[in-house]
Every structure is written in structure tokens, then in C-alpha cells.
Amino acid sequence: MNIVALVKYVPDAQADRGFRADNTLDREAVDGLLSELDEYAVEQALQVVDKAGDGKITVLTVGPEAATDAIRKALQMGADEGVHVVDDAIHGSDALATSLVLAKALEKLEYDLVITGMASTDAVMSVVPAMLSERLGLPQATLASELTVENGTVRVRRDGDASSEIIEAPLPALVSVTDQTGEARYPSFKGIMAAKKKPVQTWSLADLGVSPDEVGLAAASTAVETVTARPARQAGQVITDEGDGGVKLVEFLAGAKLV
Amino acid sequence: MSQILVLVDHVDGAVRKTTAELLTIARRLGEPAAVFIGKGFDNAASTLGEFGAGVAYKVEGEGLEDYLVAPKAEALAAVVEQAGTPGAILIPSSPEGKEIAARLAVKLSSGVITDAVDVQPGDGGPVATQSAFASAYTVTGKVTKGIPIITVKPNAATPEPVGGAQPEAVTVAATPSEAAKAARIVERRPKEKTGRPDLSEAAIVVSGGRGTNGDFTAVEALADALGAAVGASRAAVDAGWYPHSNQVGQTGKQVSPQLYIAAGISGAIQHRAGMQTSKTIVAVNKDGEAPIFELADYGVVGDLFKVLPQATEEILKRKG
Numbered sequence: 112m113n114i115v116a117l118v119k120y121v122p123d124a125q126a127d128r129g130f131r132a133d134n135t136l137d138r139e140a141v142d143g144l145l146s147e148l149d150e151y152a153v154e155q156a157l158q159v160v161d162k163a164g165d166g167k168i169t170v171l172t173v174g175p176e177a178a179t180d181a182i183r184k185a186l187q188m189g190a191d192e193g194v195h196v197v198d199d200a201i202h203g204s205d206a207l208a209t210s211l212v213l214a215k216a217l218e219k220l221e222y223d224l225v226i227t228g229m230a231s232t233d234a235v236m237s238v239v240p241a242m243l244s245e246r247l248g249l250p251q252a253t254l255a256s257e258l259t260v261e262n263g264t265v266r267v268r269r270d271g272d273a274s275s276e277i278i279e280a281p282l283p284a285l286v287s288v289t290d291q292t293g294e295a296r297y298p299s300f301k302g303i304m305a306a307k308k309k310p311v312q313t314w315s316l317a318d319l320g321v322s323p324d325e326v327g328l329a330a331a332s333t334a335v336e337t338v339t340a341r342p343a344r345q346a347g348q349v350i351t352d353e354g355d356g357g358v359k360l361v362e363f364l365a366g367a368k369l370v
Numbered sequence: 371m372s373q374i375l376v377l378v379d380h381v382d383g384a385v386r387k388t389t390a391e392l393l394t395i396a397r398r399l400g401e402p403a404a405v406f407i408g409k410g411f412d413n414a415a416s417t418l419g420e421f422g423a424g425v426a427y428k429v430e431g432e433g434l435e436d437y438l439v440a441p442k443a444e445a446l447a448a449v450v451e452q453a454g455t456p457g458a459i460l461i462p463s464s465p466e467g468k469e470i471a472a473r474l475a476v477k478l479s480s481g482v483i484t485d486a487v488d489v490q491p492g493d494g495g496p497v498a499t500q501s502a503f504a505s506a507y508t509v510t511g512k513v514t515k516g517i518p519i520i521t522v523k524p525n526a527a528t529p530e531p532v533g534g535a536q537p538e539a540v541t542v543a544a545t546p547s548e549a550a551k552a553a554r555i556v557e558r559r560p561k562e563k564t565g566r567p568d569l570s571e572a573a574i575v576v577s578g579g580r581g582t583n584g585d586f587t588a589v590e591a592l593a594d595a596l597g598a599a600v601g602a603s604r605a606a607v608d609a610g611w612y613p614h615s616n617q618v619g620q621t622g623k624q625v626s627p628q629l630y631i632a633a634g635i636s637g638a639i640q641h642r643a644g645m646q647t648s649k650t651i652v653a654v655n656k657d658g659e660a661p662i663f664e665l666a667d668y669g670v671v672g673d674l675f676k677v678l679p680q681a682t683e684e685i686l687k688r689k690g
Binding site: 124125127128129130134148205206207210229230232233235236237238239240241242244245246248249250251252253254256269270271272273274275276277278279280281284289290291331332333334335336337338339340341344346347348349350351352355356357358359360361363364365367369370 | 381438439440443465466468469470471472473475476477479480481482483484485497501502503504505506507508509510511512513514515516549552553554555556557558559560561568569570574596604614615620621628629639646650651652654658663664665666667668669670671672673676677678679680681682683684685688
């Protein structure tokens, strides 16, 4: 069972994130890390390989030099090797270009299953998995809250508003997993030591046969026009309940014509 | 004026409110044309006309409902081809809608913008407004390549009926390709119906968090008195107290109702990302230091099991 887990290096969502002068995400002002939502993808990859009894997990990322930290974290959790696509021309790429680069990298790798997180914690578009499925002609079993692989078939539970759907697809397939799949493990001390010796390959756009004109800010199919910091919400009136807090709350709502 | 395609969100022809919102937005941008995929067109037609769709592309095909996302993206691509070059394609920003948009963007080599909270006409194409970084920023942007594909969040516009006639129906044939049929829906487990409004569309949301200790009775009672939807924080969902489909936050639903009441929710960034664009925010929490009070328009420091029932009673009394 060979699995490629896709991960993204993102600015820490707990910090004050912002934009650069070219309206792209400022990746320097804030410490980066492995996107929390991709930890679930790595965790599920580990569980699928555990159940299968054997297999290899390759962690793939596209991002700046520092993105190797995200790969390293996944290797510490237990993944086997890493591939880091890094190229200055990639800066400012939109989802279409990012999915192109990832698809070209996946074409060079052997896999039965591609696992991604449900969204990145920075752009939060949640479109790259479906784009990859479209580009590679892979069955798409996305937004899984539960995932099992048996007899060459992947089976997932996808929770919607009206119903939960059970979806089956033959391997090779692409799956994205939600935070409902179960908590991701912390790297053990042994895992951290072992990760230092695990191989990480670095690929450039040329290695993938992607022209620099096809990616980056200049090739983007969308353009940001304005970026405005939202004025911080002002704290309003706070009262302490002295037995009439519920009534006072309704008086506030009535005053604001909300009841 | 060019056609603006609107992908209709419906269950067997029962059209959801988001479709009326998208058609209202489409009227600003050009001539609205509805794209109806699946069964039940006859039930939907009059609503589509009422909100201004002059044309309705109707895609009926065997098994469109039996597979995940890919066949719908193919069907929408077939409509785009038949429609010529539409001015834009508006799609509801649901998980499925965003995935349809993603696949369509690859098929058409067109740019895609997701989660728009507003769309206005602009020079050289529609301008979409989005919230970024847990709503700390407002970003406007446009698609610069191909046909603009924009997914639009619920409540991005107030639906305005124009009382139009039934739209002209144009049938488009679409049979899912073998590749699109690879991911098959083998079972559907319907969720229990609560009779409450849909969380993403509701005008009022009452949410409970860790402070409920798993008892949502007071939260649900207040919600019902207000005709509100019920939400839950990630902590409450992770504890198994409330279904994930009710989770408000970064990995749940992002809501922006007229009124959001947070009960027993501390207000971590994960939760704020899902609710801080609400018009009015009210918080009830035992801990006066909870960060939720920093964004609340009105806060009550107190026990939610005392404050909420009293508020519920007061509302019912006022309603008579």
C-alpha cells in the first residue's frame, strides 16, 4: 500500500496573519508550521498502512525553503520519505497552478492512494483535492469523516447537512479527510530521532516539466484588488447576572429590534 | 448583456434560499440563467422565474445523483458549452458546490473565487468580496482568466423577487463519463429532521459550547423561542455532545446571521473564524475573562442554565 500524503506549510493560525505589498500571504512575519488540518491526512495514512500490514508513505509539499519543516513534522509522526517541490517561480501561485504542480509531482510517484486534508488553514478554499482528482482522472472520495481501505476499494463516510453518504471508489483514488477522522498523533522521541535519517528529495519546476510561465503570481487566474483589515469588533456592554440577566438580555434584543 | 449562470441548489426540486440569493446577485451582473441538475425541475421552475431567471438549463440524466461531484461538474461544463460564453458562473458555496467549482475551473481553465460574501459588477468582470484569516481581513478580487467561477456564501444578498414568468426551459443532455462514475454513493443515511432552520441560512443562531457540559436543553429552548438554528463549538462536537453538522467554526460552518448568541463558548480563534462576521453578537459565559466578550455587543457574565431559561421565558411572555 503506497500512499502520498499532501501537506502544506502555513502561517500559524493562532498568530496575527497578514499580507505583503503584492497582496500575497505574508509567510515571513508569522512562524510557519504543518497545517493542522493536514495532520489528519498524515494520521489516516499511517492508520491505513498499519492496517494493510505494509506500505510506504511519501509526504509531498509545494512551498518555500522553510516548508521542509512541514515534511519533517510528518516524517516525525511516522511517514517514510518526503518530496519538496521548491522553486522561486511558484511564489503567488493560485489554486489552479498549485494543483498543476502537485499533479505533475504525483505523476512521478507511485501510489495507491492520495490523502489530503480538508482545506489549508491559510487560504481555506478547499478546492485543490477536487482539482487534483480532475487533473489526474482519479476517483474523488473527498471530505471523509471516516476512511477504510479493503480489497482494492476505499470506502469513506461523508457527512452532509441532510444525510451522511457512504462512498466507494476503486484504487488508485484520492481522499481528503476532515478533522472528524480522529486526533492526529504527536511525534514520539523515537519518531523525532528517526525522522532525521529519512530521505527528503527536492524537485524544481524543471524536474516536473512545468514552465515557470504556468505558475506564480503573473500566471494567476485571479487577482486580489484590495485588502482591508476589518476593524476589530468593539466590546459592547457586559453585565453580571444578578438574577435578572435573562430579562436584561431580552431587553437588549428588543432594543435592537431583534425580538 | 451576457448570461450569468446560477447553479440551482435543490432537493428534488425544492429550491433552497441560496438559489434566490444567487439569482438576485446574477441580475446585477447580467441576464440570470438557472442551471438545474437532477430531478424535480417542474417543482422548481416557478421559483426560478420569480427571482429573475429568463432561461433555465435543465440537465436530466441517468444516475446523476448516484456519484460524487464529478458528474455534476461535467453537466455544468456541458451547459457552459451550450450557453456560449457566459459572463460568470455562480455556485453555492457548499462543500459540494466548491468541489464542482474546482473541477469546472480545471475543465475551463478558468479562475475560481470561493466563499464570496458579496459580488458586484466591475470593470472587466464581477468583483467578489471575501473574508480572510478568520475574518480579520476583507479582500476584494476578480477572476482574470477564462469565465469567472465564483462560489457564493449563504446570506450574501437579500433575495428580491421580480415576479418573472416561468423561465424558458432548455434541455441539455449529459450522461456521466465512466471516469466520473468511479466514486459511487453506495448508501445515504438521512439525518434526523429537527424542524429548525438550516444553520448556514438562519437569521438567528444560538450556539452552545463547553459550558453546556453536554446539556443543550437550554440552548435548544432559547433557539426555538427565537426561531433560530442551533450551533455548537468544536469542543462540544469533539466531546460528542452535538453533531458535527452543527459545528460553527473554521472546520465547521461559517455563519453570519443577524444575531448570534454564544452560550458557554470561550471564543477561541477556531470558533471566531466561523461567527465573527455576525451582525450582532451576544455572549453568556460564567467566566468574565472569556475572549468571547471582546467581540460581543452584549454580554452576560453568569450561569447559562439560569440566564438562558429566563431569557426564553421572557421572549415567550412578550410574544404572548
